[in-house]
Amino acid sequence: MLCVKGHNNSDDAKFCSMCGSPEFQAGTASGVRSTTGSTNGLAIASMILGIVWLYWIGSLLALIFGYISRRQIKQSGEKGAGFAVAGIVLGWVGMVIAILAVIGASNQTTSY
Numbered sequence: 001m002l003c004v005k006g007h008n009n010s011d012d013a014k015f016c017s018m019c020g021s022p023e024f025q026a027g028t029a030s031g032v033r034s035t036t037g038s039t040n041g042l043a044i045a046s047m048i049l050g051i052v053w054l055y056w057i058g059s060l061l062a063l064i065f066g067y068i069s070r071r072q073i074k075q076s077g078e079k080g081a082g083f084a085v086a087g088i089v090l091g092w093v094g095m096v097i098a099i100l101a102v103i104g105a106s107n108q109t110t111s112y
Helices: 041-052 055-076 081-107
Strands: none
Touching: 041 055, 041 081, 055 081
């Protein structure tokens, strides 16, 4: 049977003999389903919230979801690392804009 990276293994293997992966391609004798085709949902949510912004709360959630999803992706091998990074970058951009807006609003003086 083939592991998710395409290495050939015996039919009763629990781990790949080449890379040590515990996951095998779908339809092989082990019955273990590959997760390489799935995209991390938090990574997608992070990117969407970073784009939409929703004032500062969307940016904050984009950062939180982005960092959590990056950790999950590293552990599980799921797809979506680019979405997570995009969400993190957009989240930081949104936070900087929010901070600058608050500073700008507090520096405004009213003249009579």
